[in-house]
Amino acid sequence: MTETAPSKAEKGPSSVRDPHHAAGQQRPGQQTAQRFSGRGSQSSRGAGAGTSTVKNARNSTAPTAPGHLAPLDTDASAAPDPLTIGRQLRHLRKASGKTLSEVADEAGISASALSLIENGKREAKLSLLATLAGALDVGLSDLLTVAAPSRRAALEIELEKAQRTTAFRDLDIPAVRPGPRLQTEALESLVGLHRAMARIQAERAATPEQARRANADLRDRMRRQGNYFGEIETVAANLLSATKYEGGPITRTVVDRLAAHLGFRLVHTTDLPESTRTVTDLAHRIVYLPQPDAGQHDSRSLALQALGHVVLDHSVPQDYSEFLEQRVEINYFAASLLIPEKGALALLKRAKAAKDIAIEDLRDAYAVSYETAAHRFTNLATRHLDLPVHFMRISSSGVIYKAYENDGVHFPTDATGAIEGQRVCRYWTARVVFDRPDLSSAYQQYTDTKSGTYWCTAVVDRTSAGLFSVSVGVPYADVKWMRGRETGERSKSRCPDPGCCSQPPAELAGRWEGSAWPSARVHSHLLAAMPPGVFPGVDQTDVLTFLERHSKS
């Protein structure tokens, strides 16, 4: 990857924006509170929402041959929107030869109210629609049909909808009224342009740069809320009390009980599609999981994450940022069940009072990995213990895989503000830990950086993909609460000053000038565009054939 100087401008508050702001779509983040509130244990939406989960691949962005606009998508399962109903109403009224005021009179409403309904600007109640259908001598189902009454009407509806999106309104281009005076030819052309624009936007959203920006935006948001999701904590706590959990580690049995409580069955299988971690059959309410011993992932966590999509009422992600956001939410959901807030807080508050906070204690009390415990600690530390923290998972070559901070530590960033794939200073605890003779125990160190002195604790995690370090740190002022603060280890980092560690020492560089020619190990995934599909990289055919096979067995 090319080295890009971090741009200070990227850090300004103006670059902090909701990842969905420009997308012209629903903003799931904002609805979190409503979406989580009042959710019963049996998610009634689960099955319904799910049937569309896999089959609704983004066909709306499929290219169309120029000059031949395909007819509108008329998904028979979709409910007609007010605009389609309005157009249908107008079409039927004109066909009946009646005027606006005649029909309005018969239905007992004003002509202007009827006009608003016909223009899709007011939503009519079902009872009023029934009355209107009666006035026009047609059935209610004629009004509620999803198919537009004519090709012309379909184009008018599509143009009107396109012009109502935030994406279009943000462009500040005047809208065209799709009235009778607009020639069909012009209408075709405008609709074609809108479709092309939507397609280009979708393609742009699939570039690695967009993905990196989405990641950076999400990290900003997490930092602002102290890495804490109160609504998910409440959902998790309610679920646990509904299943009579009384404390201690969440065993497999507890997970099975939770699934059963939600109306799901957990099935371990050996033939999961290569591109998936789990597959959920929403129709039969089964979560398919890998064999418990396969891979490094805790199967409890995988099961809880899969259930998280259902409990948190996720629908098919509209774009990569929503996909990411859902990922963060299901991870959080699983962690808040594996390490319940109430018990973890009791433990951590006791530890703080004794000035003896240690990630290992959380890990051991709940039988989870160090990484899960460390990550979970960051959820609770700022909100409940008043501790700013940072967390990192990096490879043995120092490349960041995951990181979070709200304690002012400066992670290296690229021009998009992304940190994933960047290399951290070789004098940081997270990297020094790899040089320790004993990789099995936690290593603590004080590090002086340009943004202050931090104390960090790190452990090395051995995986099939190599060695990783997981580290947690706090600013010097807060080290008094942490176990391991008595360490005498100390180092100094001058990064991002290139003289610190990103450039070789001058003397060494001079001696080898012109004589060193390494061959780079290319990280192809960094060059590739984002994997396509609603669920990036997932092979839909594999998933569907898998479900077919299992639903018949």
Ligand SMILES: [Zn+2]
């Ligand atoms: Zn450095």
